[in-house]
Amino acid sequence: MRISANPLRGQQFPAVLLLLAAGLGLLLANLMTHDAIEGVLELHLAVPGTALDLSVGHWISDGLLAVFFLVVAIELRHELTHGELDSPRKAVQPAIAAAGGVLVPIAVYLLLAGDFTTVAGWPVPTATDIAFALGVLAMFGRGLPPTVRVFLLALAILDDIIGIVFIAVLFAHDVQWLLLALAVVCVIAFWALSRLLHATGHTLVAVAMAVVGVVTWGLVAASGIHATIAGVLLGLVMAPVPAGRVRHALEPAVNGVILPLFAFVAAFVVIPAVSPTELSPAFWGILVALPVGKIIGISLFGWVAMRIRPKGAPPALPFADLVAAGALGGIGFTVSLLLANLAFAGDAGIRDQAILGVLLGSLVALVLSGVIVSLRAGWYRRVAAAAE
Template identity: 80%
Template sequence: MRISKNPLRGQQFPAVLLLLAAGLGLLLANLPSHDALAAVLDLHVAVPGTGLDLSLAHWVSDGLLALFFFVVAVELRHELTHGELDSVRKAVQPAIAAAGGVLVPIAVYLLIAGGAETSAGWPIPTATDIAFALGVLAMFGRGLPPAVRVFLLALAILDDIIGIVFIAVLFADDLQWGMLAGAVVAVAAFWFLSRRLGARGHAAIAVAMVVVGAVCWGLVALSGIHATIAGVALGLVMAPTPAERSRHALEPLVNGGILPLFAFVAAFVVIPATSATSLSPAFWGIVVALPVGKIIGISLFGWVALRIRPRGTAPALPFADLLAAGALGGIGFTVSLLLANLAFADTPALRDQAILGVLVGSLLSLVVAGVVVSLRARGYRRRGGGGVPSTLQPTTAEESS
């Protein structure tokens, strides 16, 4: 049987696309074309009859990126109910490692950039980009046991949960409770409609769900909570079968369009014409916290989990594999870029340096991860690919592909 696979549903090609888009954004921001492109990105588009009036750049980061978070939420819900995090025994080591991968980068960042002006950036180095990390693993990890990918997937999902909480709690601004209540009603209506959609789908209900989803997004945006949280809420409450169909349909658009576009817009920053010593502590805090804080936090806390895990828990990763996962965890990228935009929204100069820090820190992590993963994979291949046995096998057709 002939099998056709869309590269936008894979792992390697979307990761390369993200890197190229970010590089292009950074390049064009530092060429004479900067002013013309900046004017386009700053162009405001309003929705008549509402309070929504956003620049094109914010329509990307607040609007289109909500679809990315919707897809993430669908995967989160699956993993929490039927996947790699559906029991304490499965989740114990990645959960403890994820805690280390958040706490240690925060500590590293605050040690470097804990001053009053820059301390607000502490959430930035806590994120792990699922698509990018898995893409690098796929490129360099041939021969690694399946347990490494399962662990990294669980770790990145837990990181996403933490990042979503940070976005919802830390960056809410002047809450409008009436709008928020309306958004809750819209989420409930979306939940109800998704359970009436049926296995075959129904065009009228599907259209109604799109309308309700758009209304929900608008209400969340007007409520003072970051609008991407609407995508999270809708993805979590949607009935499983239509949610998986929607995720499958949206995946090529998200991987091939939305995420590269966001990476381009987020990386469209001017490199400061200054010496390295004059760069903000926020830049250095992120550059160090992503590759160093992540690899130390994930591997150290993962090793502790290896020692204290309950009896009967699925085989845990050895320390050398934890180092590989920790290096991959430092690739913050998408969510870290969003957090950088939010943390320093009122100080554009700091925001731009924080974004540069995310790009440099993620690139350093990518290089380190490529080396560590390659060496570890080569060792497994030399031993015949035995590796660590794992009872945590992929649970969906896509995970197995």
């Protein structure tokens, strides 16, 4: 297996870095350092001559995270056109499993936290953190067949698409249609410039693309649509060859700086000094829905998908492998943290408890998936040894 010389391009080290950053944010939020760091995160930085005036925390979650979504969108496009989802036969099984991995966690959440004060959090446990899931698979899955990784990758990509739709549709507010229309014009210009860059390779074209990309982000942010959607739109329309180069260039920065920064800021919450019975239903709903809802939904819907798969579809995965994929799917983290911030933006107390639910639920799923994946990998290694 080829190992990248840069650990930030791998799967294991970025996952560990993300976990450490979140742990550090949670730790410092509950020490005497809280007020000083909170003051920095709440410091506002405005762009002269524009309506953009965001706190440092929002520059990270709305600005830097848009770069992460740009990279995600580039990967989405590749998988939809040349990868694991480039035909209905390939996509149908992970699509049905992904539907279960969304619907069952929503049902579990609503069962536990469906009252009027916390019902808005139902999208939070629907996400899968692809970086974390693949990192755990790489750490503990030596010996698993490649089909498990392919299935998990396709499942997580479909989850990303659903999460992006939720962010774009559910959390838009006071949409300024003129600004949004101008953003669409900029996206079209970006599309044209990316093809010109592919044809000419001229540096000035790349500079123009960067400028148009920043303007697009600013227009989307000002329009009332969440700013990260700008990154999604730009990544989806970029010409394939320049897109691949951009993804390769940005990957270390995204894995080594942007995602850890976001994890630190998102996890910077004060643990409430209350008994477990006094915690918000949102906390319990997310804590249970992520590890339990995901593993049940993905396993059962995946099993059904394997029974009805069309001719020419990839071979059926054993049910135990589907359970392993379901456990990995419960690691919500990055997108779930963003959804928690958006769902409870108007209530800081519930928002912080929802974030704690994401962190603990993802941690439970991480431990559970590590155990299940290790057991399955060990079984495959023993089978292979016996066959030899």
